[in-house]
Each structure stands twice: as structure tokens, then as C-alpha cells.
Amino acid sequence: MSEPRDTWSACMRSARAALLAPLEDPEHATGARTSTTELLRTWRWPSFSSWDTWLFLNVHSGSSGRRRSFVRRLRWRSDLDEQRLRAAREPAGRFTATPTIEVTERDHDPSELAARLERLESIGLKALAPSRFVTLDGVRVGLSIPGHLTTSWSAVPSGWEELDAWIREQQAWLDLMF
Numbered sequence: 001m002s003e004p005r006d007t008w009s010a011c012m013r014s015a016r017a018a019l020l021a022p023l024e025d026p027e028h029a030t031g032a033r034t035s036t037t038e039l040l041r042t043w044r045w046p047s048f049s050s051w052d053t054w055l056f057l058n059v060h061s062g063s064s065g066r067r068r069s070f071v072r073r074l075r076w077r078s079d080l081d082e083q084r085l086r087a088a089r090e091p092a093g094r095f096t097a098t099p100t101i102e103v104t105e106r107d108h109d110p111s112e113l114a115a116r117l118e119r120l121e122s123i124g125l126k127a128l129a130p131s132r133f134v135t136l137d138g139v140r141v142g143l144s145i146p147g148h149l150t151t152s153w154s155a156v157p158s159g160w161e162e163l164d165a166w167i168r169e170q171q172a173w174l175d176l177m178f
Contacts, residue, residue, distance in 0.1 A: 008085060010097035015076040018101050019043060019053040035060045039113065041144040043152070044171050047137040051076040054174045056113055069110040073178050075102045106177050116173075120166055126159025143167050 020043075037058045045051040053074045060067050077100040088095030141164065142152025156164040 007088075007095055007097055011081055011085075011099050014097055015051060015078070015099035015101070016045075018099060019045075019051060019074050019076060034062065038146050040117070041142075041146075042167055042170055042174075043140070043142045045140040047139070050078050052171075052174075054171070056108070058110070068107065069113070070105050070107045071174065071177060072103060072105045073174070075104075076100070077102055104178060108177070116170060120163075123162050123166060125163060126157075141167055141171070 037060075039056040039058060041053065041055045043051070043053040055072045055074070056069075057072060058067065058069050080100045084100075085095050138154045140152055140154045142150075143163070144150040153160075153164075
């Protein structure tokens with residue numbers, strides 16, 4: 001049997017991969033002709049609780065002309081996986097490194113996201129210097145705008161405080177939505 005620490009690390013790596021995986025079109029499997037566009041992705045991964053990733057998506061169905069704008073939240077339920085790991089320590093227990101990921105969706109008004117992105121466009125970013133410190137515990141936050149920017153950090157880079165505040169504001173709004 002693997003060491004619990006190694007098994008837990010494998011589960012964390014699998015969760016990270018699932019939360020940052022390229023978008024899979026949910027209607028693709030049904031054979032429907034759809035076009036799905038990821039507008040924005042943001043994440044918050046605290047050291048000692050569940051990790052959340054939110055994706056803003058637009059789906060256009062070519063056959064019906066139907067359009068849908070929604071937010072998909074992916075949550076790694078690390079609390080449940082920790083319970084599974086503890087139970088695996090029992091004599092007959094077994095733990096697989098497959099993370100427990102919850103997926104929920106909420107429709108959203110595209111004009112509200114457009115207004116939020118307009119505010120983001122006004123934020124200037126200072127060029128980054130290599131980090132001189134390491135953080136062990138805390139919260140990793142990130143932002144991805146496909147084709148433009150993908151970044152994340154545990155400690156806010158100097159000169160990026162306004163972007164960090166914008167991301168945290170969006171995540172607070174998303175917490176209320178879900």
C-alpha cells in the first residue's frame with residue numbers, strides 16, 4: 001500500500017488537473033452541433049479546504065440557434081477525500097487517488113460579465129520579477145482569459161494588488177451565486 005502522503009499528493013495532482021483541464025463541451029457527446037466558448041476562468045485553492053474553479057461559458061447551438069450563458073463551478077471536495085483517506089487506514093480500507101469533483105452550473109447575464117470585464121481592462125499590470133520567497137500554506141488564486149492571460153499566485157506579486165482585488169471581488173460574487 002502507498003504511503004498516505006504519496007497517495008494524498010497524487011489525489012491533489014489529479015484534482016489540479018481536473019480543475020484546469022481544457023473545456024469539454026457537455027453537448028458534444030449527444031451529437032448536437034454546438035459551439036462552446038470559455039470567456040474566463042478563475043480559481044481559489046486554499047491549503048486546508050475545498051478548491052473552487054469557476055468558468056464563464058457561452059454555448060451556441062447551431063441547429064436551434066439557442067444561446068446560453070452560464071457559470072460552471074468545479075469544486076474539489078477535499079474534505080470528502082480526506083475522510084476516504086482516513087477510512088482507508090482501517091484494516092480493510094482502500095484509497096484511490098481519484099478526487100471528488102462536484103460540478104454545478106448557474107445561468108448568468110452576459111451583460112453583467114461584460115461590465116466586470118470592462119473594469120478588468122482598466123487594470124494595468126507591472127512586469128513580474130522572479131519570486132524571492134516560497135509560500136507553504138495559504139490560498140492560491142488564479143485567472144485565465146483564453147488567448148490573453150493565464151496567471152496564478154499564492155502571494156500577490158508587487159504591482160498586482162489591483163488585479164488580485166478584482167479577482168477576489170469576482171470570487172466573492174461567485175460565492176453568492178452558488
